[in-house]
Amino acid sequence: MMELELPKMHQSQQDMDLIDILWRQDIDLGAGREVFDFSYRQKEVQLQRQKKLEEEKRQQIVREQEKALLAQLQLDEETGEFVPRLTPTNNALTQANTAPVEITQNVAFTEEDGDAMSFDECMELLAETFPLVEPAEPAPPCLGPSIPPCTDNTHLMMPGEMPMLTQNPLMPGPMDQTWMDLQHCLNIQEILDMSGYVNTAQPANVQESNYSQYLPKLSDVTTGTTDMCPPKFMNTYNEAFSNVNQMNLKTPDLNESFGTDEFCDIFYPDLEPKVNNASLPCEGGNTDGQLDELSNASLLKPMDLHSLSPGNFSTEKNEDMAEFPDSDSGLSLDASPNMSSPGKSLHSDGCVGFSDSDMDELESGSGGTESDYADMLPLLFQSDSPQQSLLENSGINLAQEDNVKQPKTDQAEASGYSKPPFTKDKQKKRSEARLTRDEERARSLKVPFTVDLIINLPVDDFNSMMAKHQLNEAQLALVRDIRRRGKNKVAAQNCRKRKMENIMGLEYQLDSLKEEKERLLKEKSKNSSSLREMKKQLNSLYLEVFSMLKDEQGKPYSPNDYSLQQTSDGSVFLVPRIKKTLVKSN
DNA sequence: GTGATTTGTCATGAT
């Protein structure tokens, strides 16, 4: 039991002491002891007595120390300051006795050998000393003549001995506002120092915090509020994207090719205000949602490999393929599978020279993957007929498909919607030539499936198809290689597309950051000028305060010899700058 | 002929 009670008692003692401390701190606020606990009144009386005794002892010790130190100092008749006698023991004692003062004045006296205080010193001193001064008011009265000049250089002016400006009846009324402004000025300096405006040590925070403040201005150059991309936008995008393609993905080149405003205006006319949410339009979903649409619409048309058109592998069709080298893509992004299979080529005369855009138009109009699968899968699974049967059926379906799509192709071509770029056409032919090699291999091994089918069938359907046809190892290996290469080709194209979009997104971010940097630099310059002005005002105010402080003889105190300091309780003291000489002497 | 660009392919790791 005792072991359990003792901790409780100890804890109670701690609580009591804590309450005492809190109560002492709140005396100024009018808090009564009973606010905390009635049971400790008696203890409080005892503590007060003990405290008085301690205070008396402390003051006595201080007085003794002052006497001792004073005995070790001598009055400089020229400066009127007390300077330590140059003996090692005295110096050591002086330092020891004046340590508390040194803490508050070291910076001023060690960093500056000159007599004048720096602005920062003034600001610090004023901020600490005059929390409630109003410069707009008439000049504040100084310490009254009754305030004796400090001659006690041992302890300088201890709070209990120093004239307290705040208690001076001549002290002016509230000057809260002005000193709030002055301290705000100090805060500005601190903020400027800490925020790293110049070195951008914390760019991320600054950006995030301030993004929304300046980005809206970018909207000034936006051309509209449409969420959809206008034709002009699309055209410009095409041009810009072509430039990007020619820039070899080098950022400096990108910078040169895209001006800041140009880029932003061109690509994100209606997205700029959203940037502060860290969701750039080229990143993540937005990228897919907008840039993808743009690029899909006119630039990097993604491969649509799902338009399957099983071809005919008869020998005579091989000859036809030789005549139409562009007729066997199906894998390429740029070549429409609908138009590319051997059978297709046979049944769609005049389609050889179609541009990629025309192909894309066809793809978009064809209903995409599902519809093509609907055409394809029945071919595969309606019967387990031999290969020839399958191929023949494929040819029929292709012919039917062509009848549907051909008019659209003609329409697109006739409208001149997209003229085939020569380079693209060449590349298309090249890719088709590559694909033809797989076709050739498949034909040489008598693989009963088209490359399109091999590549684009879902894995389950693909496995079913493979299971229904007994293929030897070479055929199986080739089919799987074709499928792997085809998938990888699409993946590579998507990967490159994403890479380009990322580059464009980063370019956009870079432009945004440049704009932000410019804005911050302007703001910094503005703040610096404001800060200089406030420092001037502060300095003049500081000197004005000092000019009104008079000693017993009516002489003003010199700011070089005295400084104003504020204690933690808000009291303001006039502190002589004797420490300077002490430091110098050391 | 050379450099740049595009595209396909392979290898490898991640999902």
Added chain:
DNA sequence: TAATCATGACAAATC
């Protein structure tokens, strides 16, 4: 574990 995807690297074709 297999299939697929993502991506860097390389090579070939083309301009």
